[in-house]
Amino acid sequence: MIHPLLVSASAPPPIDSPTIQYGDLSPLLVVAAVALLGVMVEAFAPRALRFTIQTALAIGGIVVALAATVWVGLGLDRASGDVLARGRVVAEGAVAVDGPSVFMWGLVLLFALVSMLLFAERRLEGGLSAFTGQAAAPPGSAMEREAVEHRIEHTEVFPLAMFALVGMMLFPAANDLLTMFVALEVLSLPLYLLCGLARRRRLLSQESAMKYFLLGAFSSAFFAYGIALVYGFAGGFGLGDIDQAVSNRIDGQNLLLAGIALMAVGVMFKVGAVPFHAWTPDVYQGAPTAVTAFMAAGTKVAAFGAMLRLFFVAFGGASWDWRPMFWVVAILTMVVGAVAAVTQSDVKRMLAYSSIAHAGFILVGVTGAFVGTRDASVTSVSSVLFYLTVYGFSTIGAFAIVTIVRDASGETTQLSRWAGLGRESPLVAGAFALFMLAFAGIPLTSGFIGKWAVFSAAWSGGAWPLVVVAVLASVVAASFYVRVIVTMFFTEPTGEGPSVAVPSMATTAVIVVAVVVTVLLGVVPGPVLDLAQSAGAFVR
Amino acid sequence: MVTFWTLAPIMVLAALGVVLARKAVHSALLLAVVMISLAITYASQGAPFLFAVQIIVYTGAIMMLFLFVLMLVGVDASDSLVETIKGQRMMALVVGLTFGVLVVLVVGQGVVGVSVGLGEANANGNVYGLAALMFTKYVLAIEFTAALLITAAVGAMVLAHRERLVPRRSQREESARRLQEYAETGRHPGPLPTPGVYARHNAVDTPALLPDGSPSELSVSRVLRARGSVREGFEGDVGQTLRQLDPDDPTSTIGGSTPRRGGSGRTEES
Amino acid sequence: MTDHYITLSLLLFTIGAVGVLVRRNAIVVFMCVELMLNATNLAFVTFARAHGNLDGQIAAFLVMVVAAAEVVVGLAIIVSIFRTRRSASVDDASLLKY
Numbered sequence: 001m002i003h004p005l006l007v008s009a010s011a012p013p014p015i016d017s018p019t020i021q022y023g024d025l026s027p028l029l030v031v032a033a034v035a036l037l038g039v040m041v042e043a044f045a046p047r048a049l050r051f052t053i054q055t056a057l058a059i060g061g062i063v064v065a066l067a068a069t070v071w072v073g074l075g076l077d078r079a080s081g082d083v084l085a086r087g088r089v090v091a092e093g094a095v096a097v098d099g100p101s102v103f104m105w106g107l108v109l110l111f112a113l114v115s116m117l118l119f120a121e122r123r124l125e126g127g128l129s130a131f132t133g134q135a136a137a138p139p140g141s142a143m144e145r146e147a148v149e150h151r152i153e154h155t156e157v158f159p160l161a162m163f164a165l166v167g168m169m170l171f172p173a174a175n176d177l178l179t180m181f182v183a184l185e186v187l188s189l190p191l192y193l194l195c196g197l198a199r200r201r202r203l204l205s206q207e208s209a210m211k212y213f214l215l216g217a218f219s220s221a222f223f224a225y226g227i228a229l230v231y232g233f234a235g236g237f238g239l240g241d242i243d244q245a246v247s248n249r250i251d252g253q254n255l256l257l258a259g260i261a262l263m264a265v266g267v268m269f270k271v272g273a274v275p276f277h278a279w280t281p282d283v284y285q286g287a288p289t290a291v292t293a294f295m296a297a298g299t300k301v302a303a304f305g306a307m308l309r310l311f312f313v314a315f316g317g318a319s320w321d322w323r324p325m326f327w328v329v330a331i332l333t334m335v336v337g338a339v340a341a342v343t344q345s346d347v348k349r350m351l352a353y354s355s356i357a358h359a360g361f362i363l364v365g366v367t368g369a370f371v372g373t374r375d376a377s378v379t380s381v382s383s384v385l386f387y388l389t390v391y392g393f394s395t396i397g398a399f400a401i402v403t404i405v406r407d408a409s410g411e412t413t414q415l416s417r418w419a420g421l422g423r424e425s426p427l428v429a430g431a432f433a434l435f436m437l438a439f440a441g442i443p444l445t446s447g448f449i450g451k452w453a454v455f456s457a458a459w460s461g462g463a464w465p466l467v468v469v470a471v472l473a474s475v476v477a478a479s480f481y482v483r484v485i486v487t488m489f490f491t492e493p494t495g496e497g498p499s500v501a502v503p504s505m506a507t508t509a510v511i512v513v514a515v516v517v518t519v520l521l522g523v524v525p526g527p528v529l530d531l532a533q534s535a536g537a538f539v540r
Numbered sequence: 541m542v543t544f545w546t547l548a549p550i551m552v553l554a555a556l557g558v559v560l561a562r563k564a565v566h567s568a569l570l571l572a573v574v575m576i577s578l579a580i581t582y583a584s585q586g587a588p589f590l591f592a593v594q595i596i597v598y599t600g601a602i603m604m605l606f607l608f609v610l611m612l613v614g615v616d617a618s619d620s621l622v623e624t625i626k627g628q629r630m631m632a633l634v635v636g637l638t639f640g641v642l643v644v645l646v647v648g649q650g651v652v653g654v655s656v657g658l659g660e661a662n663a664n665g666n667v668y669g670l671a672a673l674m675f676t677k678y679v680l681a682i683e684f685t686a687a688l689l690i691t692a693a694v695g696a697m698v699l700a701h702r703e704r705l706v707p708r709r710s711q712r713e714e715s716a717r718r719l720q721e722y723a724e725t726g727r728h729p730g731p732l733p734t735p736g737v738y739a740r741h742n743a744v745d746t747p748a749l750l751p752d753g754s755p756s757e758l759s760v761s762r763v764l765r766a767r768g769s770v771r772e773g774f775e776g777d778v779g780q781t782l783r784q785l786d787p788d789d790p791t792s793t794i795g796g797s798t799p800r801r802g803g804s805g806r807t808e809e810s
Numbered sequence: 811m812t813d814h815y816i817t818l819s820l821l822l823f824t825i826g827a828v829g830v831l832v833r834r835n836a837i838v839v840f841m842c843v844e845l846m847l848n849a850t851n852l853a854f855v856t857f858a859r860a861h862g863n864l865d866g867q868i869a870a871f872l873v874m875v876v877a878a879a880e881v882v883v884g885l886a887i888i889v890s891i892f893r894t895r896r897s898a899s900v901d902d903a904s905l906l907k908y
Contacts (some may be wrong), residue, residue: 210891597874636890657862
């Protein structure tokens with residue numbers, strides 16, 4: 001019994017329980033449940049079985065989540081309004097389940113599916129995964145050798161990747177700033193950890209984890225302060241509330257502008273836009289290649305999704321204020337990415353700078369901010385969605401190839417050592433060349449259609465000078481990709497030349513899927529482009 | 541008003557101290573000062589719940605973790621652990637100036653017209669008001685922090701927990717191994733000499749002196765030697781003492797008749 | 811009064827940001843990030859009172875939870891690096907003797 005004095009005179013009214021649309025959120029919930037189950041498996045399953053169970057659980061869970069995503073996507077209703085939009089806001093306004101959200105969920109899940117196959121690759125390291133056996137053992141120590149002898153593996157990487165995946169799904173779908181902030185952290189923390197778990201070159205890997213963590217925490221502090229300032233301006237966190245405040249009010253403009261700028265720093269860090277790109281090459285190089293592939297594809301989708309939603313929905317009314325900033329950042333990103341890629345001698349660093357350049361191209365599409373009322377033309381949102389699809393598959397494919405070009409000390413990432421790869425293994429070199437051509441945006445590859453889509457959206461949005469710069473930057477970048485192809489096919493190998501390890505079915509499947517998607521989207525882009533187009537606009 | 545003008549200068553000075561302090565421990569303690577002062581400002585701004593959470597979570601858990609890691613890493617770890625990106629001083633200056641401008645722009649304009657105050661929102665008590673939001677509007681965000689906490693726990697285990705892969709040796713096996721080693725290599729099976737035996741100090745960084753006056757390598761931890769923090773300069777001590785004991789030596793302070801000279805040795809201190 | 815508190819919060823945030831950029835010790839850099847997050851919380855609490863709703867306080871609470879998780883992960887990474895670096899010269903010796 002509670003003492004009568006402790007009960008206030010008038011008991012406060014009961015709090016109504018929230019209504020959560022579990023069906024609409026099912027893809028998210030499935031992935032979260034799989035992550036939790038994975039942690040349980042770590043605790044209870046015998047060590048010998050863990051790797052198999054974790055792989056099966058992760059892949060099975062992703063497949064179920066994909067099915068749930070398709071089911072949610074088919075059930076989306078057309079929202080009222082003059083632009084095409086489907087879906088609704090669920091979970092007390094926390095999550096917007098609309099066309100772009102569902103498209104991005106599907107995309108991130110597909111990327112995660114192929115990345116998990118890379119995670120599960122065990123043939124390349126003699127029956128062990130590409131992750132360190134005992135992260136707590138210092139590199140080169142007796143304990144590390146013991147761990148290899150006993151063949152122990154860190155199977156926690158699977159639940160960690162699943163947690164990152166939940167974050168990647170929640171980040172672009174979040175409809176209020178607090179959910180967005182939490183999602184940003186849910187997506188980041190596991191990735192910081194995964195970066196530091198490479199089996200080979202562990203010092204580099206740990207250092208990359210440290211850099212990524214410190215700079216990531218720094219940028220998320222900016223993001224949080226941006227949220228605080230925007231809250232100070234609008235008095236609420238819902239993107240719809242902020243939109244109303246932005247459209248209606250005139251006073252406190254500086255507060256809003258400062259908030260927009262700081263939040264932009266946060267998301268631009270995640271996409272790796274210049275001048276917030278400093279972490280990208282180091283982290284891409286140091287992290288285990290499977291993680292790099294997952295991160296490069298998945299984080300880009302999540303961060304661009306959140307950026308689009310934030311700037312189109314919440315700050316749409318202030319687009320004249322933020323577009324100049326995006327112009328500058330887009331131009332800087334394309335130029336720095338393209339020019340710096342030319343000077344790289346390491347394949348992973350080269351791919352990192354190329355990812356920076358691609359972030360620039362996508363930013364061109366974002367900057368166009370073309371909403372488009374006629375269904376015929378490509379909108380900014382759908383062009384960015386399409387580009388992310390194209391870029392993600394090519395990137396994962398390229399990194400998958402990086403994992404199989406090896407020598408005695410692990411992956412050979414020195415570009416000079418790739419000379420003569422075309423003679424060693426024409427198939428692998430051919431696939432890599434295809435990805436390079438897609439990155440360069442050569443016709444009949446998916447990259448061409450992607451570039452065409454974002455540029456045309458930007459052009460329709462009136463950002464034609466930006467498109468001109470972008471085309472010039474693509475030419476510079478293309479020269480470099482061509483150089484890589486020349487190195488592989490027409491240069492005499494130095495010393496023994498590169499060797500291509502025979503991977504298991506998993507990595508082979510990843511490369512084949514990436515090649516097929518890259519070619520298919522280049523030849524018949526119609527269906528996916530239509531799908532991106534029919535995803536429509538964001539709901540509010 | 542009084543709270544603000546008392547705490548604000550303390551906070552700013554302590555924050556500056558965090559950045560400027562040479563030793564990491566001082567930074568940590570000054571950060572704790574900022575955090576506790578912030579807790580008090582929360583209490584004065586109608587946020588009693590956050591006051592408690594700030595003390596419990598920030599000063600109680602987070603700062604303790606920082607101090608714990610500092611102890612683990614070495615209290616005097618003021619050296620650089622990592623080489624970050626170059627050219628950052630300039631960046632720092634730019635950021636500082638940018639924010640200076642921001643302060644002028646944002647605050648100069650007047651931030652929010654009229655402060656509403658929390659009287660109405662806190663009508664049923666601050667905790668009730670927070671709960672009403674936490675369990676309805678923001679329930680999803682709060683639930684997803686579970687993912688964060690689990691990630692943190694799993695991550696800490698992965699990075700810091702070492703699994704024992706070889707069975708622990710029993711006392712008997714260990715002693716057998718040591719005697720075996722003695723038989724094979726002649727390594728003494730007993731405990732290592734403690735620091736400071738026959739030495740001037742009994743501190744851990746002072747090597748024990750062997751009967752011939754040379755310092756014993758074994759008596760100081762390898763870690764200290766690797767860090768280069770072993771106290772040096774005792775090699776001559778025995779010879780010096782012997783000289784002093786020698787009645788024939790004219791400089792001897794004990795046997796001889798000559799009075800002590802200032803520079804004759806550090807024996808005076810003992 | 812709101813203006814005063816926001817000025818203070820901006821000041822603390824700036825000091826933290828500058829600290830992140832000028833310090834070299836990873837732990838101190840991380841402490842400066844925590845200072846920035848604390849400044850953020852002050853802004854949230856202040857704006858919550860200015861607007862008369864508790865959403866800002868929820869935000870501050872969430873930032874604290876996030877910071878707690880971040881600290882665990884960050885310090886684990888820093889400790890693992892430290893072990894590596896130091897043990898490179900001290901080959902996994904411990905300070906204790908048997």
